[in-house]
Structures are given as structure tokens and as C-alpha cells.
């Protein structure tokens with residue numbers, strides 16, 4: 001049995017000084033520890049990487065950074081996404097997320113973003129190189145989509161990404177409809193495009209594993225899929 005690290009005496013705010021953030025990470029830990037890999041060796045090893053890095057981070061009682069809280073237009077849908085999440089299979093995560101909602105820093109990540117997508121998409125990190133829980137080996141966060149959104153095709157170089165559906169219905173590459181509790185793995189370089197249902201917002205938790213230098217500078221870019229038509 002391990003004990004919690006000793007309280008800090010140097011004035012640094014650490015994870016155990018912010019119990020709501022610790023409990024949110026416990027929810028991530030439970031999802032990646034207790035859920036099923038569905039028989040997939042690739043998903044099993046990804047789940048283990050996430051929980052090993054998360055466990056090591058929690059045990060180290062890292063510093064809490066304090067990014068400036070920020071909203072985006074899509075966060076007008078956040079309350080509905082949490083409400084739906086609290087009624088379903090991911091209620092523990094949705095409730096834990098509600099307790100830190102005032103401290104979340106919602107961002108776009110892309111230098112270039114269409115006006116339409118800027119209205120319907122944003123993400124917030126909860127753990128990573130920039131905080132709020134400081135960690136160099138793993139990024140955890142949430143992405144929020146308005147109803148009836150298309151998140152254009154993209155891939156992640158050197159980064160292995162998993163989504164866990166918290167609320168709403170969505171599809172990736174037109175392959176299936178995912179419901180709360182579903183886990184989707186996107187390996188490095190895998191091109192993916194997301195669409196969301198037309199009645200309610202969609203909230204996904206995500207985890208990124210990759211080399212520390214890449215996690216520090218993910219270089220997010222949407223894939224150019226529309227080429228100029230050649231005159232016939």
C-alpha cells in the first residue's frame with residue numbers, strides 16, 4: 001500500500017492540494033485500468049501505457065500549473081454535454097469534470113481554423129506539459145463538439161491517441177456510431193475525420209502518448225483534402 005506524498009512546504013501548489021483534479025485523474029485511471037480492450041492487443045498495450053504513465057504522475061504529486069481559464073463559442077454546449085454524461089455510463093467522469101469546469105482553459109490548437117469549426121469545436125487539457133496537472137509523458141484532456149459538426153480529416157505524427165466517449169453520439173471515418181463508454185484508438189499517422197449527431201453535443205475524453213518532445217509541440221494540422229479542381 002502506498003501513502004500520499006508529504007504535503008509541500010515550498011509553496012508550490014501540487015496535485016494533492018487540488019483534490020478535485022486528483023479525483024478527475026482517478027476517473028481516467030479507472031477507465032484505462034478497468035475497461036476492456038475488446039480483444040485487441042494494440043488497444044491493450046495502449047491502455048497499459050496510459051495507466052502506467054498516469055500512475056507514475058499521480059505518485060509524483062506534480063506541480064499544478066494554472067493556465068488562464070478560457071471559453072470558446074462551443075462551450076455554450078458544455079452544460080448540456082455534462083448533463084447527458086451524468087445520466088449515462090460515464091457519469092463518474094462527467095461529475096468529476098463538472099467540479100473543475102471553472103478552471104478549464106478551452107483552446108483550438110490549430111493556427112488555421114475555419115470560421116465554422118471555430119464555432120463548433122474546442123478542447124481543454126487536464127494533464128500534460130502545459131498543465132494544469134504537469135506531466136511530460138502523457139496528455140489527457142477533453143474535446144467538445146457542437147451538434148452536427150464535422151471535424152475535418154487529420155492525423156497525429158508520433159502520437160498515439162485514444163478517445164473515450166463521455167456523452168453524445170459520433171462517428172469516425174463513417175465506420176460506426178460510438179456511444180458513451182466506447183474507446184477508439186488512432187495510431188500515429190492514422191487519418192481520421194469525425195462527425196457528430198445532430199441533436200446534442202458530443203464530449204470525448206482523450207489520451208495522447210508519444211515522445212516527450214512531440215507532446216511538448218504536437219504541431220496540429222488539418223489534412224488538406226480539397227484540391228483545386230482542374231479546368232476540364
Ligand SMILES: [Fe+2]
Pocket residue numbers: 154155156161186192
Ligand atoms: Fe485526432
